[in-house]
Amino acid sequence: MLHISPIFNAMMRNKSSVVLIIMQIALTLAIVSNAAFIIKERIDDMQRNSGIPEAEIVGLSMYFYDENVDITKQLQVDQQKIMELPYVIEATGINQLPLSGSGDSWGFRNQPEMEGALTSGAGVFAGNSNITQLFDQQITKGRSFRPDEMVIRDSGANAPKVAIITQALADELFPDGDALGKYIYSIDLPFQIIGIMDKMQGPWVHSPLVEKTVLLPAIYDEQFIRFAIRVEPGEADTMIKNVQDILLKLENRRVINPASTIADMKATSYQRDKLMTNMLMVIIAVLIFITALGIAGMTIFNVNRRQKQIGTRRALGASRADIQGYFMTESALIAGLGIVLGIILALVLNNYLMTYFSSEALSFNYIGATLVGIIVVIEIAVFIPALKASKISPAIATRSV
Amino acid sequence: MFSYYIQLAIKSLKSTIGTTLLMVLAIACGIGISMTALTLNHMTGNNPISEKSDQLFAVQLQSTGSSSTWNTTDNVPQQLTYQDAANLMRALPELKHTPMYKTGFSVRTLDPEFAPVLRSSRVTTRHFFSMFDVNFLYGGPWSKTVDENPTFQVVISEELNDKLFGGGDNTGKEIFLNATTYQIVGITESWQPKPKFYDVNNGAFQSTEQLFIPFVLSSVYELQSWGNNNGWKEERVNNYQEKLNSEILWTQYWAELPTKKDQDTFSQFLSGYVSQQQKLARFERDDAKGLIRNVQQWLDYNNVVGDDSYVLVAVSFMFLVVCLVNSIGLLLAKFLRNAPHVGVRRALGASRGQVFAQHLVEVGLLGLLGGLLGLAFAYFGLSLLKNNFDGFDFVATMDITMFLAAPIIAVSATVLAGIYPAWRVCTTLPSIYLKTQ
Numbered sequence: 001m002l003h004i005s006p007i008f009n010a011m012m013r014n015k016s017s018v019v020l021i022i023m024q025i026a027l028t029l030a031i032v033s034n035a036a037f038i039i040k041e042r043i044d045d046m047q048r049n050s051g052i053p054e055a056e057i058v059g060l061s062m063y064f065y066d067e068n069v070d071i072t073k074q075l076q077v078d079q080q081k082i083m084e085l086p087y088v089i090e091a092t093g094i095n096q097l098p099l100s101g102s103g104d105s106w107g108f109r110n111q112p113e114m115e116g117a118l119t120s121g122a123g124v125f126a127g128n129s130n131i132t133q134l135f136d137q138q139i140t141k142g143r144s145f146r147p148d149e150m151v152i153r154d155s156g157a158n159a160p161k162v163a164i165i166t167q168a169l170a171d172e173l174f175p176d177g178d179a180l181g182k183y184i185y186s187i188d189l190p191f192q193i194i195g196i197m198d199k200m201q202g203p204w205v206h207s208p209l210v211e212k213t214v215l216l217p218a219i220y221d222e223q224f225i226r227f228a229i230r231v232e233p234g235e236a237d238t239m240i241k242n243v244q245d246i247l248l249k250l251e252n253r254r255v256i257n258p259a260s261t262i263a264d265m266k267a268t269s270y271q272r273d274k275l276m277t278n279m280l281m282v283i284i285a286v287l288i289f290i291t292a293l294g295i296a297g298m299t300i301f302n303v304n305r306r307q308k309q310i311g312t313r314r315a316l317g318a319s320r321a322d323i324q325g326y327f328m329t330e331s332a333l334i335a336g337l338g339i340v341l342g343i344i345l346a347l348v349l350n351n352y353l354m355t356y357f358s359s360e361a362l363s364f365n366y367i368g369a370t371l372v373g374i375i376v377v378i379e380i381a382v383f384i385p386a387l388k389a390s391k392i393s394p395a396i397a398t399r400s401v
Numbered sequence: 402m403f404s405y406y407i408q409l410a411i412k413s414l415k416s417t418i419g420t421t422l423l424m425v426l427a428i429a430c431g432i433g434i435s436m437t438a439l440t441l442n443h444m445t446g447n448n449p450i451s452e453k454s455d456q457l458f459a460v461q462l463q464s465t466g467s468s469s470t471w472n473t474t475d476n477v478p479q480q481l482t483y484q485d486a487a488n489l490m491r492a493l494p495e496l497k498h499t500p501m502y503k504t505g506f507s508v509r510t511l512d513p514e515f516a517p518v519l520r521s522s523r524v525t526t527r528h529f530f531s532m533f534d535v536n537f538l539y540g541g542p543w544s545k546t547v548d549e550n551p552t553f554q555v556v557i558s559e560e561l562n563d564k565l566f567g568g569g570d571n572t573g574k575e576i577f578l579n580a581t582t583y584q585i586v587g588i589t590e591s592w593q594p595k596p597k598f599y600d601v602n603n604g605a606f607q608s609t610e611q612l613f614i615p616f617v618l619s620s621v622y623e624l625q626s627w628g629n630n631n632g633w634k635e636e637r638v639n640n641y642q643e644k645l646n647s648e649i650l651w652t653q654y655w656a657e658l659p660t661k662k663d664q665d666t667f668s669q670f671l672s673g674y675v676s677q678q679q680k681l682a683r684f685e686r687d688d689a690k691g692l693i694r695n696v697q698q699w700l701d702y703n704n705v706v707g708d709d710s711y712v713l714v715a716v717s718f719m720f721l722v723v724c725l726v727n728s729i730g731l732l733l734a735k736f737l738r739n740a741p742h743v744g745v746r747r748a749l750g751a752s753r754g755q756v757f758a759q760h761l762v763e764v765g766l767l768g769l770l771g772g773l774l775g776l777a778f779a780y781f782g783l784s785l786l787k788n789n790f791d792g793f794d795f796v797a798t799m800d801i802t803m804f805l806a807a808p809i810i811a812v813s814a815t816v817l818a819g820i821y822p823a824w825r826v827c828t829t830l831p832s833i834y835l836k837t838q
Contacts, residue, residue, distance in 0.1 A: 016733060016821070016825070017730055017733055017734060020726055020727075020729055020730035020733070021730060023726050024723055024726045024727055024730070027719060027722060027723045027726065028723055030719075031716060031719050031720060031723070034716070035716060038712070063505070063507055063519050065506070065507030065509075065517060065577075065579040065580065066579075066580055067579075067580055102603070114635065157639075187635050187636065187637055188635075188637065222625075223579075223625065224505070224625065224627075254507075255507045255517050255518065255519040257519065268791065271790055271791065271792075272707070272709060274790075275709075275786070275790055275793075276709045276712075276713065278789075279434075279437070279438065279713055279717075280713075280716065282434065282782075283434055283716060283717060283720050286430045286434065286720075287720055287723060290426075290427050290430060290431075290723065290724055290727055291723065291727070293423055293426075293427070293727075294423075294427065294727035294730060294731065297420060297423055297730075297731050297734070298730050298731070298734060301731075301734035301735075301738070304738075305738070349719075353712065356708075356711075357708040357711070357712055358708070359712075
């Protein structure tokens with residue numbers, strides 16, 4: 001370990017292959033740390049708590065094609081019949097489904113006049129008065145809806161008077177923290193905030209509005225409408241299988257699309273992120289493998305080329321450990337140079353990603369972790385060839401090649 | 402000479418089978434991953450109507466309020482209001498241009514046993530079909546009269562025709578769209594442009610609509626938009642008529658302008674329309690304007706390919722570079738080990754150029770092997786994508802460009818990588834190796 005100077009001199013004799021390994025290590029470090037960082041960002045997004053029991057809520061869309069069907073009344077009948085099933089906890093006709101990628105957002109203000117108002121968009125869910133139970137929402141401040149607060153929204157005049165909003169929206173519109181009991185306004189409609197829920201994500205998982213959600217006690221009279229059912233854990237598949245038949249039996253003048261859980265809709269919404277993380281993971285894995293093989297290959301080559309020198313050193317009294325240490329130190333030196341260059345390259349690459357692709361600043365943890373990983377991989381890759389080198393017999397020195 | 406070099410190369414590669422396999426594998430991995438990313442990028446960025454891309458224009462109007470901000474690079478909304486669309490469609494009858502939006506219906510045949518199906522529908526004018534080169538299997542678009550006078554006529558797709566009737570010429574027959582009967586006037590050939598350039602609102606890779614109905618029906622028949630409806634104005638919209646008169650943006654507008662003159666005419670007309678609307682105080686902004694963008698510009702403007710795709714291409718090509726650097730190192734090692742042989746060949750009269758060429762041929766062969774294996778890897782990668790992600794079917798088919806690109810990139814990249822090792826080996830002095838060590 002103390003012979004850095006001769007090792008360094010030996011390396012300088014063979015500059016080109018050293019430079020190549022340094023480049024390879026530097027590039028690997030830059031790519032792996034940035035890719036790992038992107039993966040982490042995406043996985044964090046995908047694993048955010050949505051505030052909803054995703055796997056226990058079954059959603060579907062349906063379309064009433066016959067004008068003679070009283071849609072809002074039918075939705076109430078549907079709800080009643082579905083609720084009679086033993087494994088159903090809650091059900092309602094609803095305007096949109098969380099995490100599904102499509103739905104309604106409204107603009108809200110904290111005062112009736114536009115002038116000087118704080119405004120924010122929010123995903124709006126309108127369902128029956130038990131909608132908080134449907135989404136398993138704990139109302140941290142205030143209360144849930146009462147049945148008498150529900151309105152049938154068949155004309156513009158019937159609008160609900162009360163709303164339950166998420167803490168995120170309350171913080172946005174009422175920074176002083178006194179949202180409960182206050183009114184929020186959408187165009188000219190006022191809604192009193194009767195409850196605040198901790199967390200519930202809206203329909204668009206990639207939107208900045210995702211945490212800003214409003215629940216309204218209203219059933220819409222729309223031809224195209226959704227239906228959401230919360231079941232006991234483990235019963236979602238049974239529900240998905242039977243729900244179409246059950247509903248069509250109640251009223252067949254409608255087309256009912258196949259049902260799925262919110263968890264499945266979420267998976268579809270995050271599909272591109274999953275694609276990105278999967279591809280980057282494959283790249284990282286293969287890259288490390290290739291780099292390790294390349295370094296091992298180069299070391300094997302060096303060992304073979306230096307057989308005679310190794311033999312000579314052994315004959316002159318170098319121990320096996322000395323030889324092993326020699327190659328390990330050599331690789332550590334090369335790795336060190338590669339790492340310095342790699343850190344610079346990683347930051348340059350991150351800077352490029354930030355400039356052109358609105359990525360976040362790379363945290364040093366990722367470079368650090370990648371660095372440790374790469375050193376481990378390099379030393380493993382070098383260990384076996386170095387071990388082989390240490391076993392070279394001193395007698396080889398006496399042979400002519 | 403070339404075939405002799407190939408023989409030498411094969412011999413040389415065989416003699417160091419381990420290193421050869423390692424290099425081929427490295428190149429194949431690099432090519433496989435970068436080709437997967439590149440195909441994904443290439444197919445999502447595909448221009449599905451390239452032959453007419455410069456003649457078809459998406460029309461935009463800056464009609465939003467003075468303080469409205471929009472999520473586009475130039476702050477102009479992608480869609481038009483219904484009233485603007487209806488106004489524009491009546492102008493310049495000598496040119497083809499059409500409003501459109503997406504709606505949907507439950508579809509039934511007259512057969513009471515037929516279980517209704519839900520299908521999305523495009524509401525547009527008869528120009529749609531000729532503008533976008535939609536071919537007809539039977540019948541054709543509705544007539545000009547139908548575009549002016551509400552008539553319940555419909556064009557359906559081959560897929561829907563098969564679903565409803567099991568195929569065949571069914572023009573003239575009637576179907577129910579919701580509760581209304583429509584007469585089928587045309588059946589289109591299957592048409593699935595990817596990306597769905599004419600309406601990228603709800604994801605650029607959605608399926609094409611299977612029903613087409615006259616735009617003029619929207620005013621008499623309350624057709625809901627199944628696309629994006631973006632409002633910016635504080636206005637109550639309680640019924641359909643109010644929606645038609647509102648400033649809500651929900652229709653797409655396209656024009657076919659084959660010549661420069663047509664484009665100028667249309668642009669001039671748009672600016673005239675904008676100033677007229679400004680005078681009426683409907684368009685509030687000082688920078689209110691009309692814009693046209695051709696198909697390619699429209700796809701770029703809407704960032705159809707997406708940032709992720711470019712990042713993946715960049716990362717995977719950097720990965721390819723690592724694989725190549727790796728190969729350069731191994732090639733250098735391999736070639737230099739072979740230097741004594743080269744020394745002998747040089748001493749026997751081989752020129753530097755010949756030695757260089759011989760080594761490059763070997764590298765090229767390596768690249769070709771790596772490229773072909775890489776192509777197989779890419780094919781495997783794309784099938785994985787297709788099977789694990791919904792809606793990625795279209796990327797799983799590598800087109801001929803991508804198919805040829807893989808070996809070409811592989812060979813040229815490895816040859817480029819091989820230049821240095823080959824140069825090193827051909828510049829070694831023969832005399833060194835003629836001495837005994």
